[in-house]
């Protein structure tokens with residue numbers, strides 16, 4: 001079920017953590033992916049492939065495209081208000097994606113069973129109804145916030161906890177992979 005406190009349909013979610021490679025504004029080489037809440041348990045997102053995202057000359061690296069899918073699928077956590085991490089991410093690369101392309105992503109939750117959240121996503125070239133370039137099916141596993149405290153590096157955890165911006169500090173730990 002969509003959580004009662006989930007962001008409204010159409011609302012931009014913003015970065016959950018400034019240093020996130022997927023969405024963080026403070027990561028110069030990151031994807032700067034922008035996700036927006038959709039209806040029900042769905043999310044849309046966009047990211048533009050830049051030269052620093054290349055694998056082959058002029059083409060996006062497959063791992064970068066998988067990151068875009070992972071980030072979009074992870075953003076579904078905001079709608080469930082559940083802390084969850086990627087356990088499994090199965091990706092189909094259907095078309096090459098040239099540098100300069102804006103990838104339009106759409107993701108939705110397909111099932112929830114206990115701690116397991118199943119979801120699916122597509123990435124389309126140039127427009128929300130453009131040709132499909134990538135697809136993914138994912139399994140996210142719900143975890144406690146302790147997951148990040150126990151496994152994260154002290155330096156970054158302390159920096160996030162000491163962030164003078166109260167909203168950023170809360171977002172980094174509220175619903176965060």
Ligand SMILES: CCCCCCCCCC(=O)SCCNC(=O)CCNC(=O)[C@H](O)C(C)(C)COP(=O)(O)OP(=O)(O)OC[C@H]1O[C@@H](n2cnc3c(N)ncnc32)[C@H](O)[C@@H]1OP(=O)(O)O
Pocket residue numbers: 016022070071072073074075076077078084085086087088114115116139141143175176177
């Ligand atoms: C909202 C903010 C926006 C967020 C966007 C960011 C998106 C980016 C998200 C990420 O990339 S997160 C980073 C990448 N992922 C990780 O680092 C996770 C590393 N893995 C782990 O920490 C643990 O393996 C994990 C917490 C996922 C599971 O360990 P647990 O010991 O808590 O669970 P357990 O092994 O007991 O498994 C729980 C259930 O999940 C199932 N499961 C776990 N991993 C699985 C797997 N890989 N494949 C299939 N099933 C899996 C497992 O079989 C079991 O099913 P049952 O309940 O039916 O028995």
